Amino acid sequence: MTNFEFFNPTKIVFGTETIAKLDQLVPANARVMILLGGESARKNGTVAEVRAALGSREVHEFNGIEPNPTYETLMQAVEIIRAEKLDFLLAVGGGSVIDGTKFIAAAVPFAGEPWDILTTFGQTITSALPFGTVLTLPATGSEMNHGAVITQKATHTKLPFMNPLVFPQFSILDPSKTFTLPTRQIANGVVDAFVHTVEQYLTYPVNGMVQDRYAEGLLNILIEIGPKVLANPQDYDLRANLMWAATQALNGLIGAGVPQDWSTHMIGHELTALFDIDHARTLAIVLPANLVLRSESKREKLLQYADRVWHITAGTEEERIAAAINKTREFFEAMGIKTRLADYDLGAAVIDTVIAKLEAHGMTALGERQDVTLAMSRQILENSL
Missing domain, CATH: 1.20.1090.10 (Dehydroquinate synthase-like - alpha domain)
Structure with a gap:
C-alpha cells in the first residue's frame, strides 16, 4: 500500500438515549446555533430532546437547510451567527445539514468572499467555529469526516471542499432516530x-x-x-x-x-x-x-x-x-x-x-x-x- 497519514478527531457517541450527553459535550457557556433541515427532527421529538439537554445555554435555531444545501441559504445563517456572536454550532439532521454546518463553521470567521472556500476546495480555510452533530439520517458519513459539498443555486454549481478544521468535535448516533424516515x-x-x-x-x-x-x-x-x-x-x-x-x-x-x-x-x-x-x-x-x-x-x-x-x-x-x-x-x-x-x-x-x-x-x-x-x-x- 502507499504511504498515508490518518487523522480523525471526531468523538462518536453511539446508541439509544444518548442525546442527553450533549450537556457534557457542549461547553457550559456556549452560545449555540442549532442547524436543521425540514421539520422531521422537530416532529419526532429530537429537537425537544436536544433543547432539554442543552439546558440553560443560549440557543438559537436556523431551519431550512436543503437536501442539497445551497450557498444562498447557508449565508443567511452565517449573517445571523455573526450578528448574534454565537460560538458553537450543532447540526441536527442528515448529511446535508452537517455539510451545510461545516460550510457555515468555516464561513463565519472567513475574511474574504465565502464562496472562495468552495472554489479553492477548502484550501483557504484558516479557522472554523467548533460544532457537533446529532445524526438522524445515515448516508453520507459527513458526521465523521472533514468534507462537504455545497451548491450555488444561482449558477447551478455544486462543489466539494475539505479541511481538517471542519471535523465535527463529536457526533451522536442514535439509530432509533431513523425509525420514522421515509x-x-x-x-x-x-x-x-x-x-x-x-x-x-x-x-x-x-x-x-x-x-x-x-x-x-x-x-x-x-x-x-x-x-x-x-x-x-x-x-x-x-x-x-x-x-x-x-x-x-x-x-x-x-x-x-x-x-x-x-x-x-x-x-x-x-x-x-x-x-x-x-x-x-x-x-x-x-x-x-x-x-x-x-x-x-x-x-x-x-x-x-x-x-x-x-x-x-x-x-x-x-x-x-x-x-x-x-x-x-x-x-x-x-x-x-x-x-x-x-x-x-x-x-x-x-x-x-x-x-x-x-x-x-x-x-x-x-x-x-x-x-x-x-x-x-x-x-x-x-x-x-
Whole structure:
C-alpha cells in the first residue's frame, strides 16, 4: 500500500438515549446555533430532546437547510451567527445539514468572499467555529469526516471542499432516530454508502489487504441489510448496522493508503445541481455505466469484487466482470432506485450541458489515474441513457 497519514478527531457517541450527553459535550457557556433541515427532527421529538439537554445555554435555531444545501441559504445563517456572536454550532439532521454546518463553521470567521472556500476546495480555510452533530439520517458519513459539498443555486454549481478544521468535535448516533424516515431516504442512504465504498475500493491493487477486506465487508453488509431495513423500519439492530456502516464508509479508514476514484461523484454532482435529482440516485445512474466503460483499467479489482462481494466465480473474466456490474445495477433497482437517465425524464440533449459544467468546474481529468477525460465522461453519460 502507499504511504498515508490518518487523522480523525471526531468523538462518536453511539446508541439509544444518548442525546442527553450533549450537556457534557457542549461547553457550559456556549452560545449555540442549532442547524436543521425540514421539520422531521422537530416532529419526532429530537429537537425537544436536544433543547432539554442543552439546558440553560443560549440557543438559537436556523431551519431550512436543503437536501442539497445551497450557498444562498447557508449565508443567511452565517449573517445571523455573526450578528448574534454565537460560538458553537450543532447540526441536527442528515448529511446535508452537517455539510451545510461545516460550510457555515468555516464561513463565519472567513475574511474574504465565502464562496472562495468552495472554489479553492477548502484550501483557504484558516479557522472554523467548533460544532457537533446529532445524526438522524445515515448516508453520507459527513458526521465523521472533514468534507462537504455545497451548491450555488444561482449558477447551478455544486462543489466539494475539505479541511481538517471542519471535523465535527463529536457526533451522536442514535439509530432509533431513523425509525420514522421515509423509505426513499433510507434507500438513498444505503446506495450512498455503497458507492462511497466503491469509489475507494474499485480502482487498482496496491496490496492494501486491510482496506480491501474492510471495504468488502461494508459492501457485503449493505447488500445483506439493504432490503431488510426497508422491510423492517422498526428493527433497531438493522438500523444500527446501517448507521455505523454508512459512517465507516467515509470516515477515512478504507481510503487510507489506497487509490481513490470519485469520478462517479463528480459527474453525479452535476446532475444533481442541474436537475435536482437526489444525490444517491445520480450515483446509481452513473456508476454502472462508469464501470462498464472502464472495466479494463479496473479489471483486477472488478474480478476481486465479483468474487468476494458477489461470489461470482464461474465464467470467463469478461463474463464475471459483466455479471458483477449487472448485480450492482440490480441491487440499486431492488432498493427502488432507478439507474438510467431516461428514468428521470432526461435524454441525450442534456449531455452537452453536463459536460460543459464539468469543464467549467475543472473536472477534466477524473478518476484514480486521472484518465477520465471529458470525452470519457460524455461516453459514461451516453451509456447511462
